[in-house]
Amino acid sequence: MNIAMHAICLPAALAAGLLAGCSTSLSRGIDDHGRAEEVVFPDIAADATLPEGVFPNLDNLREVAPGMTKDQLYALLGRPHFQEGLLGVREWDYVFNFRSGGGTTVCQYKLIFDKAYLAQSFHWKPAQCRALLAGPALAVPVKAAEAPRFRLATDALFPFDSAVLQPEGRSEVARLAAELNKTAYERVELIGHTDRLGAEGYNQQLSQRRAGAVRAALVEAGVAAGRIVAQGRGDREPEVECHQRDHAALVACLAPNRRVDVRVHAVR
Incomplete structure (x- = not known):
């Protein structure tokens, strides 16, 4: 179904003001938890209100x-860039531009909502666009009462299905260590994660080994070993759900789940 059929809804100008369109989801098989059997992106040239x-x-x-609620997302991202509304709609789509490599990269960003209309899954086209958000360590905003948290993309640290740090990975961890060595903190918590590919027991071990490898590299870079706790949580805490049938596409989509979270607990 082409999103151009949304012409039967409110006019674009009114929809932009009221965000109350009646668009039909493009992605197939969206369940109550905000996951889709097949993620489908709209056509920018044909259907975007802001191409x-x-x-x-x-x-x-x-x-x-x-x-997050739709109101919260609207405050952060603005209105969707296609004729998608606020009420009764299970996905929002955006067209984002990023400056990279001396040029501009155009990316599509999709949010899918659960039955309560809370955002639950997030998708990029092409999948590599996700990496444009991350620097050496991506700060993840949290509530003031929580420990400051950073995220290290596992694929930037290790080869796929490996816990041996690549040279580039060591450089990333060294930069994180330099920041930690300038900060007053009580302890650093490393939490390793994997995607769902592979057996549960294997993924648990892999996540633990990767967290341990980051710990060893931090210690080597001057962070006190007694202040670092490393643990693995396998594939139990995914950030995205992917269902591509092509293996390469599935591996790329699941990249955000392969990560090491770093929580810095301040001195009390």
Whole structure:
């Protein structure tokens, strides 16, 4: 179904003001938990109300997290860039531009909502666009009462299905260590994660080994070993759900689940 059929809904100008369109989901098989059997992106040239896209506020984009309401997302990202409304709609789509490599990369960003209309899954086209949000360590905003948290993309640290740090990975961890060595803190918690590919027991071990490898590299870079706790949680805490049938596409989509979270607990 082409999104151009949304012409039967409110006019675009009115929809932009009221955000109360009646668009039909493009993605197939969206369940009550906000996951789709097949994620389908709309056509920018044919269907976008803002085909040129926008350069998003990266700090705002990094704040997007599961469980957010549409009002919260609208405050962070603005209105969707297709004829999608606020009421009765299970997905929102955006066109974002990023400056990279001396040029501009155009990316599509999709949010899928659960039956309570809370955002639960997030998708990029192409999948590599997700990496444009991350620097050496991506700060993840949290409530003031929680420990400051950073995220290290596992694929930037290790080869796929490996716990041996690559040279580039060691450089990333060294930069994180330099920041930690300038900060007053009580302890650092490393939490390793994997995607769902592979057996549960194997993934648990892999996540633990990867967290341990980051710990060893931090100690080597001067962070006190007694202040670092490393643990693995396998594939139990995914950030995205993917169902591509092509293995390469599935591996790329699941990349955000392969990560090491770093929580810095301040001195009390």
